[in-house]
Every structure is written in C-alpha cells, then in structure tokens.
Amino acid sequence: MKSSPGGDSTGLISRLARQHSNELGLLAAIVVVVAITTTFSDAYREKPLQNVQEILRQTALLGVFSLGAAIVIISGGIDLSSGSVIAFSGSVCAAIMLALAPVDDAGNPMTRNLGSGVFAIAIAGTLLTGFLIGTLHAWLITVVGLPPFVATLASLVGLRSLARVFVQEVNSSLTVTGKTTQIYVNDETFNRLGATWWIPLGIFLVLSLLSWVLMSRTVVGRHLYAMGGNEAAARLSGIRTDQLKWLAYCLGAMTASIAGILYTAEVGTANPQVQGRGYELNAIAAAVVGGCSLQGGVGLVSGTMLGVLFLRVVIDSVAKMVKVGADDYEGIIVGFLVVLAVAFNELRQARRGGGKQFFPGRLGATVIGILSLLTGALATIIVGKNAGFALFLISLVGLGLIGFAERRAAARRTAGPDSQLP
C-alpha cells in the first residue's frame, strides 16, 4: 500500500498541470486572442502600452467584484445583486462626499477639493453599506430560508431603485439643483482612483492575494469549499454553515461596494440609473469561465482572475476589430464565452466518456439552423451582406456535416453489426 503524502517528485509537475489544466487553457486562450488581434488590428502594434494599461484597468474593475462572486459561488450560493450593489454603493459614497464637502455662497457643496478625511469616511461608509447588504442577504437566506437566488434577486431589483430615490433625495436636500438623478464629485484625486490604470489594478491584485490566502490557506476557506460541496455534511462535521454564509455574502457585497467606489470615481459621477447595470452577470460569467462550478465546492481564485482577464481581452479584441459601437457587442461576447467555456468542459468529459452528440434528433437539426443564422447575421453586421451569406452557408454545411457524422457514429455504437429489434 502506498500512502506517501504528495506523491513522488516526478509526478509533481504532471499533477500541477492536471490540477491547473483549466488555468493553463485560459492562459493559452488569452495568448491566442492577443496574437490574433495583433495580427488583424493596428491598434495593439501602434500603442501597445496604452492598450495593455486599459485592458488591465478594465480587468481590475470587473475583477474586484468577480472575486466576491466567485467566493459566493464556491460556497454553494449565488449573488445576483452585485450590479445594483455597485450602483447603490457608488451613490452612498458620492452622497457622503457631498454631505461633507464645504458649501459655497449659493449653498451648493463644492466637491473639487476634498480632504483625505472625507475620502476615508466615504470609503468606510460605503464598505459598511456593503457589509450591511451582505448581512441582510445572509439573514434572508439562513434565517428566513429564502433560496440565495431569490434573496439576491430582490436586492438586484430593489437596491437600484432605492439608489435612484436616494440620490434624488440627497440632491434635493444638499444642493440647490433639486431632485436631479446624478451626484457629481469633481475631485481629481478621487477621479484618479478609478481612472489611473495602476490604482484599480493594485487594488485588484491585493484583493486577489487576500482571497487566495483566504480560500487556499485558511480553515475558513476550506470550510467554504466543504460547504459548497456538501452543505449537510459540512454542518454534520461541526462546521457553522450559517456563519460561513454570512461571511460569503458579505464578501460578495463588499467587493461590489469597492467596485462601486471605483466606477463612481472613474467618471466622477454617481449615476444609479445606469451604473453597474448587468454587471452581476459579467462577474458570474467570469467566475464560471474561470472554472467555478455553479453547483459549488469547485473553483480557484487564480482561475477567476484569468477568467476575468480572458473576458476583458476578448471584449477588447472585438472592440479593436469592430471599431464602431463595440459596447453593444459586449453581451454577445460574454454569453458566447460562457457557453463555450462550459461546453468545452463537457467536451473534455465527453471525450473521456466516449462520444457525446451535440446535435441529436430534431432539436439538434433546429439548433444547426439557429447557429448558422446567428453566425450569418453577425457576419452581415460586422463585415457585410455577402460575407454574411457566405458564412451562413459555410456554418450550415459545416455544422450539418458534424451533425451527420455524429449520427453515423452514434448509430454504429448502438446498433452493432447484426442488430435487429423484433
């Protein structure tokens, strides 16, 4: 019987490669996407440094709350509220600054030159807001017994609306402009917090390091994995699952609050109507692309970091190649990558399990049509009518051939040489 801890040293590299196959795959994919973009677009070659900085800054902004989303997902839950928490936190942060800013002769607060004390109070207040939101989620989930999906869905819908009302009230009581829907903070130092590329990046890296230590090197982290993997067993092992959930949802909300501060700082405006809208799904998508399982118990901080980077690199790559109206493509890209990442894992397992049909029966035939139409439509929009039609035909024929081959293979496997059903 062999029971040596860690196995022998020659196995170490292969074991690491096996354990981190997802991360290695993401790294390779990132390199490929960057290479393709560099080949087809001048932007990367002309201003490499600027592009790298911008991608890293965007990665950091998304990454900050993706870490929280990943921790919640690993612990077996889901947090749908981060987009609205971002908006609400940004509003709270801006409101605190507004309240503490000196007032000019007309009675308007001046936010051009705020002291560091104001920053500290605003940031602390915003983080406290995140803590309170996370605590409320934990209470709804562990005590009231709501499913995490429902509890955080309520916040997703409710917090944004609350933030909009809140901003109007703040404006009408603190400024002379009345019930306006945005709070402006003109301080340059504050603005730099979100706009200078290395500040969000630094914050993201520090938070990543802390998350990694938490998840990989502490008892609490291991318990979070255990709870995500099997909650009943975790409780029966003497793990206080309710407290762990409190922690997880607070981390989810507080990372979103940090992101809220950064997004508000970036534009110098708290605008709860649009800020962070739909970002919760980007964060969940980044975690899933990074290897977190929505069933819980699986996922790594490093994977999530790479998932975020991959998402941003692809979005940027498409922006560089499409040039006009690239923002509109973001949703398509994220949706496509999530499906692709999960399908890729399915594909890997299918290869081991011996053959999986992706286009079976009538459903498969219909889907071949849908996918071809999608490809054609996208190509039409991006390149032109002729290219669109050509790509439509190519995917129709290509996918049709794959479907046909699959059917042949499946029939061979199940039918056998001399089969007959009486």
Next chain:
Amino acid sequence: MTSTPLISVRRVSKRYPGVLALEDISLEVAPGELLAIVGENGAGKSTLMKILSGVITEYEGEISLRGQTVRFRGTRDAERLGISIIHQELNLVEQLSAAANIFLGRELRTPWGLLDQAAMDQGAAELLDQLECLIDPRAAVRQLRVGDQQLIEIAKALSLETGILIMDEPTSALTESEVARLFRVIDRLRARGVTVLYISHKLDEVFRLADRIAVLRDGRLVEILDRRQTDARAVTHLMVGREIEETDLSSPRQPGEPVLEVEHLWLPWPGHARGWRLEDISFSLRRGEILGIAGLMGAGRTELLECLFGASADRPAGRIRLDGQEVLFQHPAEARQAGVALVTEDRKRLGLFDRMSVGQNITLCTLDRSLRHGLLSRRREDQRAALIVEQLGVKTSSVNAPITSLSGGNQQKAIIGRWLLTQPKILLLDDPTRGIDVGAKAELYRLMDQLCRQGLGIIITSSELPELLALCDRILVLCEGRQTGEFARAEATEHRIMEAATMRRAMANVSLDCERFS
C-alpha cells in the same frame, strides 16, 4: 434448464476509462427462473443489469432474447421487449401521484386527447391491489413509505406486461414486514411465469428466493451455483475470493465508568399525530463499551443519535450528561468540541465531500491542528491524513487521490478517521456498514473492537441484527420512538430483539430459517 434460454449473455464486457467493469461475462437465464446475482460492491452486478435493461447502451459482446440478438438503444427498447428494472434508488417522481407514476410516459387518454385520470386511477388501484399494497392511487408518492414506493415501481413493471423483472437490492430500505410482503409478491409474480433477476448483498434472501446463484467478482463471473447444492459459506468464499476469517470479537471487553448518561429524552415531532419522535429514552454508555441500537426503519435510531450530537431539527427535552457534565448541544460544532463524533448514515449525502481528496476529507474537522503561522500547512495536513490512512488501513494510492476513487468501505474508514482525529470520548456510528462489502465489514468490526478496547465509548445502529449481536456489549431496542427493550450480550437473541422491535405484535412471517450471515 430448458433448451432455449430466455436470456443469453455472450462474452459481454464493459469498459470505463481506466476500469474494466465487466469482463467477458457469459450466462443464460431460463424462462421463469429466479437467478440471484451476488458479489461484493464493485463486482459489476449493477453494471450487468443496466446493460440488460438498456440503461447502458455501449458494451462489447452480445445479448440475445428468446434466441434473437438484441441491442437496446435505451430503456424503452428493453421495456418494449418486456424487461423492467427496479433500481436501488427508486425512479419515481415524488410530487406526482402513485397512479401518475405507474402510467408515466404511457398516460391513458380520453378520445379528446386529454388525460383520463379516472381510468388511470382505477388501473393503478387494480395493479396495487394485486401487490397487497393498500394505498390510495391518488396519494402523492413522497408521502408514501419506501416499501410502498417500491411496490409502485413493481406495479409499473406489471402494467408493462413485464416478462423479465430485474431487482437491484430491493430490500435495502425495507422493514421486515415489508420484506415479507415483497417476497410474497415475488412468489406470485413467479407463479405467473415472470423471470426474475435478483441482485442482493444479503445471502439469507438469496437462499430463500433463488433457483440459481451467479457470483461475480471484480467484473468476472466466478461461478453459477445451484441453490440446493451450495451454502452461504461457499458463496461468500467465492464472492471475496478468500475465507473470511471469523472476526474474533468474543474476548470480553472491560467497560469502565459511564461516559454518557441519557435520562428521559423526548424529541418532539411537530405536526405529526404521534407528537414525539422519541419518547422518554434513558440509557447510559460506559467507556470501552459498544452499545447497539436496534429497531426497524422509523423507530428513531437516527433521530436518537442526532439528539446526542446536537443535529436534530427540533430541540429535545431531557437530560444528557457527558462525563458527568450536563450538556445540551445546539449545533454539531458544540458536540464536536465536547468530544462527541457522529458518522452519519447516508455516507454520500451526509458524510462525504466528493469534490475533495482523501486527505482533505480526513482532516476537515481538525484543520486548526494543521496550521503554521495561522495558515494551513499542506505538509502537516498531509502528514496527519497519512497517519490515519496508515492506522486504519485505508486503501488509496495517495492522500491526494480523489475520495471518489475509493471503495465504499475505504471511504467509510476515511470518515471514521476524520472523527478519530477529533479525539472523541464517544463515537456514534449510524449504520456504518451499509453498502459496504463483506471483506471491508470485517475490517470495520475489528477497528471498532480495537477502538473500544482503547477506552472509546461507541454507539452503533444497524439494520442487520447479526451485526449488532456480534459486536455489541448491550443492545437497546427502539420501536416507534419508544424504548422497548435492553439486552446484555449474553441474553440478546435475534428473536428477542425482533420481538421488542415489533412490540410483540404478530410478526410477519419473516423466514429467518436459513442460515444467517454476518
């Protein structure tokens, strides 16, 4: 045997990546016979049956039915040819009614194309009546007892005019009276000419029912025996490939002072007619003693252990003293802290972390002792896990292997190891040998004996009486939440325990006449 076999399996193999689950199996089943298929866990019994019933469609070799080669593309193909399988885990939609489940996928319809509920209810009632199953066909399945749920599956098979019925460990969750009813149903089915393939761990059942016994080991067919020309000992020998040395647990242990005293423990059952899950339970456990808790399903065995561990859904009333100190745990964490350990009944659902490694499963409860500078030290953790792996003889390639790569018995050892690391004063084991093969059971018995001799107090429940009789110093019997008997080792017999467990109600005609096997 008649000249044309009903089923003939020729050289069937099934390969999973890295594992050969079945290797070159050939066997024939005669019409109307009951063939029992026995073997340890992982011997390939279920795999073979899944191939026969169309659940697994990819395999090597061929199968013919009534002389014609067949190759099922799914369970529907098999059902059309009259083969039904009743899985160990039942395949019922719990929210739907019994009738809806019986006709699922083949719903009866009115001429208008709408569901003909009345006809289905009536058809279901007739089928259930034949099976002595006195339930309302409109009752939702989740409200029914496991035994009745199983009969619904059988009724479903009957409604398909099944000629071949495959049953995978059908008695594992049944009470003795339900087992007796099931056996009567099987007899009746056979009288109608139904051929039965019966998979079981329990050799007494096999010897009660079977015409022939096929023994599988490590994916290979070892032998097919005629029931009348063999005995349990010979079959066991073939199953494990070695004689099980009689576990010598007979040398008397010397229990010390009481470590656990329970007085007048009541556990409420809100919203239930009985009102109490447990009523007025009192007992004590000494250091170095194994106390068994016997009882049928629903007697309250698991609930009692949960009370002692602070894991019950409702708060119990009464007095529990651990080492003389009164305790009332609100959460398993407090029980663990105080030195109580619980190895849960349902290993997969309540014990195992299947995404973690063997080592992580072992160290989970005692991670704070693997810390260095406040952070987890992988090396220390591995060392502690390796210690348990070695002490308990967990068969694994390394502590970093996934826990799911281990057999049931070794998984159970890892979980017991997890709790031993907490250095408990008492160890609660809830049916620890369920679903574990014969060889591993013997190892677990020896382990318990050894731990007990080191001064640990152990409480064990089991659905198999011979196991309790062999292991325990005393046996406490529960019946419907009440304490109906307590026997010292010398005075405990299977008969007396069963009497207490059924409260002297007329026992169903359970035949325990054949050799018991433990």
